[in-house]
Amino acid sequence: MKSYLDTAPSEKGRGSKLPGSGGRARPSAKRLSLIAVAVAIVVAIGELIMPARVDVPASGKPFTVPDLGLEMRPIPAGTFRMGSPAGEPGRNPDEGPQTWVAISQGFWLGKTLVTQGQYQDVMGNNPSNFADVGDDAPVEMVVFDDAVAFCQKLTERERAAGRLLKRGYAYMLPTEAQWEYACRAGTTQARYGNLEDIAWYVGNSGDTTHPVGQKQPNAWGLYDMNGNVREWCSDWYGQYPGGNITDPGGPDSGALRVSRGGGWCGTANLCRSAYRGVGAPGDRNLNLGFRVALAPVR
Numbered sequence: 013m014k015s016y017l018d019t020a021p022s023e024k025g026r027g028s029k030l031p032g033s034g035g036r037a038r039p040s041a042k043r044l045s046l047i048a049v050a051v052a053i054v055v056a057i058g059e060l061i062m063p064a065r066v067d068v069p070a071s072g073k074p075f076t077v078p079d080l081g082l083e084m085r086p087i088p089a090g091t092f093r094m095g096s097p098a099g100e101p102g103r104n105p106d107e108g109p110q111t112w113v114a115i116s117q118g119f120w121l122g123k124t125l126v127t128q129g130q131y132q133d134v135m136g137n138n139p140s141n142f143a144d145v146g147d148d149a150p151v152e153m154v155v156f157d158d159a160v161a162f163c164q165k166l167t168e169r170e171r172a173a174g175r176l177l178k179r180g181y182a183y184m185l186p187t188e189a190q191w192e193y194a195c196r197a198g199t200t201q202a203r204y205g206n207l208e209d210i211a212w213y214v215g216n217s218g219d220t221t222h223p224v225g226q227k228q229p230n231a232w233g234l235y236d237m238n239g240n241v242r243e244w245c246s247d248w249y250g251q252y253p254g255g256n257i258t259d260p261g262g263p264d265s266g267a268l269r270v271s272r273g274g275g276w277c278g279t280a281n282l283c284r285s286a287y288r289g290v291g292a293p294g295d296r297n298l299n300l301g302f303r304v305a306l307a308p309v310r
């Protein structure tokens with residue numbers, strides 16, 4: 013009489029029983045060793061063709077671009093009031109009307125300005141005026157397109173390294189709204205701290221840039237947002253609409269670009285969270301650099 017197992021559908025018609033064994037065929041020792049060898053070969057090939065496990069940006073966590081030492085700080089989604097109130101000392105008219113802005117998705121922003129060393133690594137040249145300040149000084153003398161090209165090359169590098177697994181994110185210049193939101197880090201006054209403590213500006217810079225990260229950071233761990241060098245943003249320059257808007261990216265076209273954050277030769281008035289620098293995209297200035305965002309593709 014056949015056992016239950018013998019009549020199982022998977023065994024039907026295979027002719028796998030050996031005479032007198034009363035059960036299924038067992039693989040020989042030789043066959044087992046062949047299987048072990050095959051498995052080992054598959055694992056070895058897998059290790060060759062699959063990239064080693066990499067640390068990738070995780071929502072809400074700091075991330076460092078390994079090859080570059082470029083540290084990125086997580087910026088949470090949220091809402092803030094963009095621009096300055098009418099009574100803020102040193103205010104310019106284009107800082108109003110104050111506009112409620114919703115940043116709908118979290119992103120990352122460079123903990124520091126892009127340094128000369130990082131720029132050299134990615135772009136293969138260093139256009140900076142203050143090259144003698146060293147690799148850790150912010151890159152300057154970069155036009156808008158240079159800053160965008162840096163972001164694109166970095167995105168390609170990181171994608172090739174398997175570290176851009178979060179769908180739809182890429183390295184790019186921050187929007188003006190992302191920049192001010194991150195600069196304020198929840199603050200509403202003119203600056204996120206005492207000017208002397210947070211910024212290299214005309215009053216303390218000695219007429220030069222300084223290595224990044226030496227002054228006090230803001231509450232979200234960002235350095236030199238005010239002072240050291242101004243920072244290209246992605247927007248064309250335009251007027252604020254007032255009211256409430258979500259994820260603004262500036263006008264669709266224009267002649268002038270926005271740069272933010274004051275610089276080593278800027279007055280105290282320029283080193284305010286709401287201050288808007290304006291210039292032609294081709295401006296090449298020894299107090300103008302950039303920092304990168306890792307943000308949803310727009």
Ligand SMILES: [Ca+2]
Nearest residue numbers: 236237241273
């Ligand atoms: Ca700055």
